[in-house]
Amino acid sequence: MMYFGQEPSLGLSAKMVITDHELRRMRTGELKGCSYESAGNYVCIYVKKGKKVRIGTFDTIEECNHAYDICDLERQIHNMRQRLRSKGYGVKKQATMTSYTVTIDGKSKSYHDKTIARMVYEDDINKQINALEKELYDMQQTKF
Numbered sequence: 001m002m003y004f005g006q007e008p009s010l011g012l013s014a015k016m017v018i019t020d021h022e023l024r025r026m027r028t029g030e031l032k033g034c035s036y037e038s039a040g041n042y043v044c045i046y047v048k049k050g051k052k053v054r055i056g057t058f059d060t061i062e063e064c065n066h067a068y069d070i071c072d073l074e075r076q077i078h079n080m081r082q083r084l085r086s087k088g089y090g091v092k093k094q095a096t097m098t099s100y101t102v103t104i105d106g107k108s109k110s111y112h113d114k115t116i117a118r119m120v121y122e123d124d125i126n127k128q129i130n131a132l133e134k135e136l137y138d139m140q141q142t143k144f
Helices: 020-028 061-083 114-141
Strands: 034-036 042-048 051-058 090-093 098-104 107-111
Touching (some): 034 061, 051 061, 061 114, 098 114
Antiparallel strands (some): 034 042, 042 051, 090 098
């Protein structure tokens, strides 16, 4: 294995040499989940619920990072679907009326009917899920 700043010996194959740029990207976290194996491959490891899940081994660092990004998008979509299980609004009771507050993109809006508040919340979550699914589809179509 090559270390940062070392010159590769002539006996090493091109797959076994990590460039300084790749090593720097792995250390800074720009390439999450990618680590180098002594066999000349890159290993993609994703942490899910505190446990490390090995995605696979890849020939290039770009393929490894691509696999990690796909797993991360799948996790984000799963989390957004879990958010749909919550009621999605806050209740504010006053002496004369009850209002239901929904927060979307950091902005709060109040509604007098909880079914409308729930509908607005679901619409916002579904828009976010659709955007993530489109991004995931585009990533899965990308070939290396």
